[in-house]
Amino acid sequence: MKIEKEKCTGCHACYSICPKHCIEMQADNDGFLYPKIDRTICINCGRCENICPALNKPAPQKIGQAYACINKNDEVRMQSSSGGVFTLIAEYVINNGGAVFGAAFDENLSVRHIMIESVNDLGKLRGSKYVQSSIGNSYKEAKNLLECGRIVLFSGTPCQISGLLSYLGKEYSNLITQDLICHGVPPASVWHKYLDWLASVYSAAVDQRTAPSFRDKSTGWKSYSLSVSFTDGKKSAKTFSEDLFMRAFLNDLDLRPSCYCCPSKGIQRQSDITLADFWGIENIVPEMFDNKGTSLVIVNSDKGKQLFDTISPQMIIKEVDTQQALIYNPAAYKSSVLSPARERFMYLINEADFEKAIRKSINNSIIKRTLRKIKRIIERVY
Ligand SMILES: Cc1cc2nc3c(=O)[nH]c(=O)nc-3n(C[C@H](O)[C@H](O)[C@H](O)COP(=O)(O)OP(=O)(O)OC[C@H]3O[C@@H](n4cnc5c(N)ncnc54)[C@H](O)[C@@H]3O)c2cc1C
Structure with a gap:
């Protein structure tokens, strides 16, 4: 593939699209996964390069509207990294017959993307894991569910959402994507x-x-x-x-090389909803700071807004200026420095x-x- 190693985010889009299954994701010396092509099977169809989000920069999106949010359920909020908004989004999807993809620990405490269909399993996805999550076959599984008409919530880092959207290659009205403001990922x-x-x-x-x-x-x-x-x-x-x-x-x-030149920085996002910690909330909306966690939610699309409005009775919410909300969160707009x-x-x-x-x-x-x-x-x- 034409892509330089330091630009590859390890999103798994190429691995997922290959019609001959000749791309394997292999760990390098630092432990990060990169695509490895078996040239004896490859038919040079070029699909891996055509959908690589690092090689084909996606079209910019609209600037989203920011909100400070707190899940009213204190127990869930305390188990969550920020204000516990992810759980509300995921519960809505599952309660409407949908499936949720996100990062979980496996039996060896490695971090992998899994799919859940029961609110009882939500604890597996709850909480940030500061390790790159392996996508495995999640994009393919998500596509199968979408084609069957099921609602799918796919959550992950911005590069994982970018990879999913490139792989899918078309809009699905039953897909909701949720990304994070991301500092970067260790291996x-x-x-x-x-x-x-x-x-x-x-x-x-x-x-x-x-x-x-x-x-x-x-x-x-x-x-x-x-x-x-x-x-x-x-x-x-x-x-x-x-x-x-x-x-x-x-x-x-110890971040992935691509995190130092992250293609997903900026406030124009590909996802429907972006979640983050509302750092600096004590200066911006002091009444929403109690040191138990406040979420910064950025609603990027009409689909995201519809979902946000549906779950809003379960949250304490304050609309805020998007630029101002990001003042204390530089990871939103600039890559970590090598x-x-x-x-x-x-x-x-x-x-x-x-x-x-x-x-x-x-x-x-x-x-x-x-x-x-x-x-x-x-x-x-x-
Ligand atoms: C690697 C990483 C770096 C982050 N960096 C920042 C930052 O710099 N600034 C900031 O404000 N917020 C950052 N966040 C986001 C923040 O920590 C919270 O995850 C986010 O605010 C959601 O919190 P919550 O309380 O709504 O839900 P939670 O229940 O805490 O969040 C769970 C969500 O995080 C996803 N998730 C957890 N681990 C991973 C992973 N390894 N890869 C992909 N998705 C994962 C789950 O799939 C689920 O969607 C980062 C998160 C991660 C995973």
Whole structure:
């Protein structure tokens, strides 16, 4: 395929469309999935390149209307990353005979897209998992359901929604797409290295039957923790500023290369609804800040608006100016900046233990960033 590696988002559109099934998604050395074509089977039909969203930039959409939202069900809100709006959208779809696709942990705590049809399974999709979710055959399954006339809600990162829409290639009135404002995604390999390291620190096996929470709100929404349970009943829960996995993620040490030049940034979205944390809500709508989580919902299409109006009695809502709502959420409009220590970190996690890899990389990157700043100031002065 013509696509440069750093532009491939791993969306699985090419894998899904191939009529000869000759594209496999294979992990590279960093653990990110990329398409690999079996040339002995490939018939050069070109469909993989024609639908690749990175090669064929989609048409820009309208700018959506933003709302601050809180799910009135406090229990669901506390289990959700932000204000718990995803659950309301998903419940509506399921209660109307539909199916919901989203990211869940599998039995090894890897993150994969799955399809659910019962509200009892919603807990599997609830909560952000800060690891790239593998799409697998979800696009194909979604298409089959759409063709049968079922309502489908497909949730995912903006690049996954872009991949789905390219793969489908036509409008479906029974499809609802929901994306997120996305900081970027680390690979499964770093997540598993972290879990192994944690198990060695706690001298206990990670409990694979209890889903970890990347957004444990017991320490507050704004100072959330990453919590992992062990088979001996112990639990690790550190706030995002202390937890080593979160430090790597938020310092941009382990994101997919395409996340540093993300094609989906900006407020013109392809999805019907965009969900995010309403960071800065205490300054914009102070009465909607209680540190339990407030969602920023951006309604991008008429279909999204109809759905939003239907679920609105179950939420506390305040319409806000879209540009203003994004002031505290730079991930909405600009890609994460490639850390000068990324390469070193991705090398070190295979050589050293997780803690050493982080400490060596973060200190190193702070020194490098400071030196670069000093150099820029000197250049400006002279
Ligand atoms: C990798 C990632 C980065 C994010 N970065 C930001 C950010 O920079 N700024 C911001 O404001 N918000 C960000 N979010 C979104 C935010 O964390 C919440 O997911 C969002 O506000 C929805 O919250 P909720 O309370 O409505 O529902 P929740 O129940 O918390 O959200 C569940 C939804 O997230 C989806 N999801 C979870 N993990 C993944 C995954 N790995 N890949 C694809 N979809 C996933 C589920 O399918 C479901 O749609 C990010 C989310 C993810 C997954």
